[in-house]
Amino acid sequence: MSQLSRRRALGASATALAGLALTGFARTAEPSGPPAAGHGNGEAHSPEGSGHTPAQPKPFDESFKGRRIQGAPSHHGGHHGAGYSVRIDGEELHVMQNADGTWISVINHYETFTSPRAVARAAVVELQGSQLEPLL
Amino acid sequence: MTVRKNQANLTPAEKRRFVDALLELKRSGRYDTFVTTHNAFIMSDTDNGDRVGHRSPSFLPWHRRFLIQFEQALQAVNPDVALPYWDWTVDRSPTSSLWAADFLGGTGRSRDGQVSDGAFAVTAGKWPVSVRVDGRGFLRRALGSGGQQLPTRAEVDSVLAMPTYDTAPWNSASDGFRNHLEGWRGLNLHNRVHVWVGGQMATGVSPNDPVFWLHHAFIDRLWAQWQARHPGSTYLPAAGTPNVVNLNDVMRPWNDVTPADMLDHTRHYTYDTAA
Numbered sequence: 001m002s003q004l005s006r007r008r009a010l011g012a013s014a015t016a017l018a019g020l021a022l023t024g025f026a027r028t029a030e031p032s033g034p035p036a037a038g039h040g041n042g043e044a045h046s047p048e049g050s051g052h053t054p055a056q057p058k059p060f061d062e063s064f065k066g067r068r069i070q071g072a073p074s075h076h077g078g079h080h081g082a083g084y085s086v087r088i089d090g091e092e093l094h095v096m097q098n099a100d101g102t103w104i105s106v107i108n109h110y111e112t113f114t115s116p117r118a119v120a121r122a123a124v125v126e127l128q129g130s131q132l133e134p135l136l
Numbered sequence: 137m138t139v140r141k142n143q144a145n146l147t148p149a150e151k152r153r154f155v156d157a158l159l160e161l162k163r164s165g166r167y168d169t170f171v172t173t174h175n176a177f178i179m180s181d182t183d184n185g186d187r188v189g190h191r192s193p194s195f196l197p198w199h200r201r202f203l204i205q206f207e208q209a210l211q212a213v214n215p216d217v218a219l220p221y222w223d224w225t226v227d228r229s230p231t232s233s234l235w236a237a238d239f240l241g242g243t244g245r246s247r248d249g250q251v252s253d254g255a256f257a258v259t260a261g262k263w264p265v266s267v268r269v270d271g272r273g274f275l276r277r278a279l280g281s282g283g284q285q286l287p288t289r290a291e292v293d294s295v296l297a298m299p300t301y302d303t304a305p306w307n308s309a310s311d312g313f314r315n316h317l318e319g320w321r322g323l324n325l326h327n328r329v330h331v332w333v334g335g336q337m338a339t340g341v342s343p344n345d346p347v348f349w350l351h352h353a354f355i356d357r358l359w360a361q362w363q364a365r366h367p368g369s370t371y372l373p374a375a376g377t378p379n380v381v382n383l384n385d386v387m388r389p390w391n392d393v394t395p396a397d398m399l400d401h402t403r404h405y406t407y408d409t410a411a
Contacts, residue, residue: 094269094340098191098320099183099309106269106340109178110319110330126338128248130271 057084060117067127069120086120091132095119107132138207138405140357143220143234143350144227145408151239154220155255157213158346159262166209171267171343173389174202178340183307186379188388193302193372194381195318196359197398199352201390204404206349218405221353224329225289230279240347242279249276249335256346265336265344275345278334286332291323296362301372306380312372313362317355326355360401371395 059072067088074085086093086105094106095116102112107123123132146154161167177189177198189198203219210217227234235242241254251274256263258274265273280286298313308320319327329351330337336344343349363369375382384394 094179096179096182099305099307106175106179108331108338109340109342110327110338112320127270132270133268 057116060120062117064121065124066129067124069117069124071116071120084116086116088120088123088127088132092135093120093123093132094135138211138218139408140218140353140405141220141408143222143239144232146220146239148238150220153214153217154210155239157210157217159255160213161209162263168267170202170206170209171341174343175267175269175340177388178342183305183309184379187307188381191308191315191318191320192380193306193314194387194395195314196356197371197381197395198387200356200359200398200401201387201393203349203352203356205390207405219349219353221357221407222347222350223354224286224332224351225292228286234347234350235279240350241275242277243281244275244277244335248272249278251275251277251335265341267341267344268336269339269341276335277337277345280332281334282331284328284332287323287325287328292325292358295323295325296358296365299366299369301369303372304377306373306377313369317358317362325358326351356401357407360407363399371399 056073057071059070061068061070063069068090069086069088071084071086074083084095084097086095096104098104098112100112102114103116103119104110104112105119105123107126108119111122113119113122141150158167174189181187181190181192183191188194189202207217207219210219222234230243234240237253239254241251241256244251251257252259254260256275258264263275265275295313295316298316300312302314303310303312308315308318310321316322317325319325330342333345333347333351336342337348337351371383373380373382375384381387381395383396386392386394
């Protein structure tokens, strides 16, 4: 029993590693369920919130202008409870969702985009080939 | 008393003093602490969580306090220096004197966005970009490259006409003066200027570009103008609102200053012309 659980856990980890190579993406290896609440985020619970939680965007994984861009819901809420993680060539891009459902990133922090994929693509253009610094 | 002037009216000596004080703050390491603080707030201020520096009512008093602290740091280098402001409704071209080599330097070259003239060009050796979000250690700009125009005076006036300071839900979805000035909603004033400048100014580490201070000094002046136009209006929310800074709540990171303390800028500085 414990052996089975362990193998299942290992299997899930291996899937996550093969797919996206970080634990924050492990959720994509699980059956779809209600989105995990971002810790400390208070989405949908805050009386001062916008009154709804925008739908979680789907994962993506593609090559764009020679860079690998990936996005997926993150179990642990990502950096500062974003609830969705985006990577460019494996390095995490800090993203944030606005109350109206649009997205920004630390690379384009004053301009809104309709999806995490659009934010990732805009960051690739802005980076002109340079690497993201690891998040502090 | 500190008098903040329109950057377009600075004398060559005033420009030199300002630039030299910036370079000295950079050399001493003080400058980068301001970049770090700003980035920490911009990454942690969220629409449905705690929010202090941005996307919240305290956007204006927070930046007022942040600029006062920065100006005091400049004045510790040279007491004759004051923060100038950039009225981007008037000086709205990459050929404005603001961007000349004797002041902030111009736009970036097309290949990599690198600013290559003036005191802040990496080639001048005195402006390393150390607090950064990517591998590039040089100041970058792309003035107006997105094809967007800077806000016009008519657009500014339409926002100044809004009588209510801020509204629930007190974030980037709010109606009211603060959010329209910040730019998450409506015509978009403050945010659009960051995007127009491009380079680091469009990122979370925007204070890496010295124009950050001139932009925010003008945003601060627009708040003063709004106050003059609406003497019956004041900062909101008054009290009891979770996750946001109410009128008499203290603001991080100082923890000893409230929005109420920041309402009257004339206790700290005045502007060259009446607000």
